[in-house]
Amino acid sequence: MDDLIGFVLGNKHRGRVIEVLGSKGPMSADKIAKIERITPPAIRKVLQDLDERGLIEELDGAWRLTERGVELERELKRRS
Numbered sequence: 001m002d003d004l005i006g007f008v009l010g011n012k013h014r015g016r017v018i019e020v021l022g023s024k025g026p027m028s029a030d031k032i033a034k035i036e037r038i039t040p041p042a043i044r045k046v047l048q049d050l051d052e053r054g055l056i057e058e059l060d061g062a063w064r065l066t067e068r069g070v071e072l073e074r075e076l077k078r079r080s
Helices: 002-009 012-024 029-036 040-052 067-079
Strands: 056-059 062-065
Touching: 002 012, 002 067, 012 029, 012 040, 012 056, 012 062, 012 067, 029 040, 040 056, 062 067
Parallel strands: none
Antiparallel strands: 056 062
16 A cells, blocks of 8 residues: 555645545546646546556546545545
8 A cells, every 4th residue: 555655645636636536526537637727638647547556447437436546545544
């Protein structure tokens, strides 16, 4: 888990995406980009990185935390 936390916290956008999906639930990439004021190319890269590590997944156009992502979000909250 520590390696994933380091990966997520190594980029402010990754951490914010995890936080937003954890608090607001599933949403589209465009909605996440708008909330976080991240450009479309940047949000696509962040989502791809998080997806490749099994922290989020896309279902019917909406991104959401996986079980692993939920665990990571809880651990981040616990440590803050």
